[in-house]
Amino acid sequence: MKAPKLTVVIGASPNPDRYSFLAVNRLRAYNHPVVAIGKKEGDINGTPVTAEHPSLENVDTVTLYMNPLRQQEYYQYILSLHPKRIIFNPGTENPELEAMAQQQGIETLEACTLVMLGTGQY
Numbered sequence: 001m002k003a004p005k006l007t008v009v010i011g012a013s014p015n016p017d018r019y020s021f022l023a024v025n026r027l028r029a030y031n032h033p034v035v036a037i038g039k040k041e042g043d044i045n046g047t048p049v050t051a052e053h054p055s056l057e058n059v060d061t062v063t064l065y066m067n068p069l070r071q072q073e074y075y076q077y078i079l080s081l082h083p084k085r086i087i088f089n090p091g092t093e094n095p096e097l098e099a100m101a102q103q104q105g106i107e108t109l110e111a112c113t114l115v116m117l118g119t120g121q122y
Contacts, residue, residue: 002122006058008035008081010074011065011092012049014042019089020065023113030117053077063087063113068094079104087113 007027012020020036024044027034034047035056042049053074059081064071071078071094078086079100085107088094098108116122 004032005060006033007061007063008037008059009063009065010037012036012038012044014044014049023063026114026117056081059083061085061087063089064092065089066092068092071097075100085109087111089113
């Protein structure tokens with residue numbers, strides 16, 4: 001099994017019909033510590049969803065579940081986390097943020113977190 005990777009899910013939703021809800025659960029099932037950030041406070045099966053921007057260290061991955069326009073208010077926060085990589089899930093692709101991240105040496109992927117987990121690529 002691969003080493004746990006601290007993952008920040010931005011756009012997390014306590015709505016079980018949302019892919020972010022599935023991602024938080026699947027990440028936890030694979031023993032990855034998760035910080036869930038959404039527009040509203042809530043809970044995903046024991047993982048709190050915060051609307052705050054907590055200060056974090058040793059972030060491996062930021063995975064996005066929010067459209068590019070909504071991402072703009074998170075740019076500075078995401079970059080301040082100094083993640084190793086940012087995953088742009090389908091519908092979240094954002095060339096502007098990708099370029100900003102790459103300039104700071106952050107890997108960017110246009111991929112699906114759920115597929116990556118399921119195929120052992122996470």
